[in-house]
Amino acid sequence: MFHLGWFVGSGFSVQSWNDTWSGVGRKEWMKADLYIDMARSLERAGFDYMMFEDGLLVPDTYQGSMEHYLGKAMETPRNDPTALIGILGRETKHIGLIPTMSTSFYPPFMAARMIATLDHLCDGRAGANLVTSSNHGAAMNFGLDQHYEHDLRYDMAGEWIELVSQLLASWEPDAVVFDDEKGVFADYRKVHQIHFEGKYYKSRGPLNTPPGPQGKPVICQAGGSGAGRKFAAANADTIVCVPLGLEAMKDYRDDISRQMVEAGRDPKDCKVMYLVNPVVADTERAAREIYDARRAARQSDDFLHQAFATMSYFSGIDFSQFDPDEPMPDLTGKVNGHQSSMARYAKDGEGKTLRELALGQDVVESIELVGTPEQVAEKMGEAMEYVGGDGFLLANSIDRRSVATIADGLVPALRRRGLVRSEYEFEHFKDNLLAF
Ligand SMILES: Cc1cc2nc3c(=O)[nH]c(=O)nc-3n(C[C@H](O)[C@H](O)[C@H](O)COP(=O)(O)O)c2cc1C
Structure with a gap:
């Protein structure tokens, strides 16, 4: 069996507002209703989790302007996903709920408190x-003139999670005693100041929120660079990634397993999930038509701007300064943004012009999955068997119809093959995630 997650890739934001199947998207984009329906559907399908992307800015990297980002609702707007998780926790019973948090800008004490509070609200x-x-x-929104350098950010993140973990452990599990006779709520001897003093952070503690049912909730991570993978291997319960093709997927899992052992962990304790966008329909031909139509719709000047805007956002480098009909310039050592995405662009771009590279960026996924539910289910099973991976992170566009094709079309086919769970075994997210 393997695991399933859904990546809400544009965060708590505008999902669909001007497409055929958008429904009331323009009226409800800032509300919880779509996500409640979605979470219930995915829970019916036995998904391990929904993960919400997040960002902390209105970008202006491309052409030095906010035009393309605001005009197409790209990487913006973003409502705070932690607030949404609280609501979704109430409306569901089994599915894991993961908001994104920035280690660079969320003060560790506030983060630990939010994580513990959400775990209470979501019953673990x-x-x-x-x-x-x-x-x-984002750095400028938090008062920095210059963002922290890439590897320094991961170094800080390592200390950040250490402090957050200590704060979450600052109450012993049985500190809340509810002693009716003595009239005592919590035993103060079981709640500890931590006096954390690191290179970047300092905190006395204890946390003023008792830990939730999971103690330390599920940690998810996506950094693909050397520093990112090291951080993930040391700390993550699940890693989400986009290595391209079966060999790269296998290498990624093998590398994480090796680094986990080096960090003193059992590789089984972290689930590596690969990003895919399955296109399923009644017939293979219909699925292929949907796939081709999606690709054709994106071969336009308008889409070229969007692709460059995304590449600029990820890299921090304004791609409008380059000639689209020339190859991608060598940007080695110049990127303070996503190093792994830039490495992918460089590899993808070999022998291509920038225009060709950008127009090929319509869907980024580990393997292509197009066909009937049975065909796609079979391919997913074969891929996991070959890779030795733990599951898939679906990143399909979001409207109610799109979610139904997966939850009520693809997943039953996966279940018929015994590839995914048919019910949740445990009460808490982490237990279900690590169950197989
Ligand atoms: C599936 C996936 C989800 C991600 N979600 C977010 C996110 O919500 N917010 C964010 O700032 N970065 C997000 N990232 C980016 C990663 O955190 C990381 O910055 C990126 O993969 C580059 O990492 P690297 O610099 O270690 O190569 C995501 C990446 C992937 C692959």
């Missing part, structure tokens, strides 16, 4: 996707 089903925030604009 909260997680946190830890990112270091790659974009310079």
Whole structure:
């Protein structure tokens, strides 16, 4: 069996507002209703988790302007996903819920408190996707003139999670005694100041929130660079990644397993999930038509701007300064944003012009999955068997119809093959995630 997660890739934001199947998207984009329906559907399908992307800025990297980002609702706006998780926890019973949090800008004490609070509200089903925030604009929103350098951010993140973990452990599990006779709520001898003093952070503690049912909620991580993987191997319960093709997927899992052993961990304790966008329909031909139409719709000047805007956002480098009909310039050592994405662009771009590279960026996924539910289910099973991976992170566009094709079309086919769970075994998210 393997695991399933869904990556809400544009965060708590505008999902769909001007497409055929957008429904009331323009009226409800800032509300919880779509996500409640979605979470219930995915829970019916036995998904391990929903993970919400997040960012802390209105970007202006491309052309030095906010035009393309605001005009197309790209990487912005973003409502705070932690607030949404609280609501989703109430409306569901089994699915894990992961908001993104920035280790660079969320003060550790506030983060530990939020994580513990969410875990209480979700009855032990909260997680946190830890990112270091790659974009310079986010740093400026928090008062920095210059963002922290890439590897320094991961160094800080390592200390950040150590402090957060200590704060979450600052109450012993049986500190709340509810002693009716003595009229004592909590035993003060079981709640500890931590006096943490690191290179970047300092905190006395204890946390003023008792830990939630999971103690330390599920930690998710996505950094693909050397520093990112090291951080993930040391700390993550689940890693989300986009290595391209079966060999790269296998290498990624093998590398994480090796680094986990080096960090003193059992590789089984972290689930590596690969990003995919399955296109399923009644017939293979219909699925292929949907796939081709999606690709054709994106071969336009408008989409070229969007692709360059995304590449600029990820890298922190304004791609409008380059000639689109020339190859991608060598940007080695110049990127303070996503190093792994830039490495992917460089590899993808070999022998191509920038225009060709950008127009090929319509869907980034580990393997292509197009066909009937049975065909796609079979391919997913074969891929996991070959790779030795733990599951898939679906990143399909989000509207109610799209979610139904997966939850009520693809997943039953996966279940018929015994590839995914048919019910949740445990009460808490982490236990279900690590169950197989
Ligand atoms: C599936 C996936 C989800 C991600 N979600 C976020 C996110 O919500 N917010 C964010 O700032 N970065 C996000 N990232 C970016 C990563 O945190 C990281 O910055 C990026 O993968 C580059 O990492 P690297 O610099 O270690 O190569 C995501 C990456 C992937 C692959």
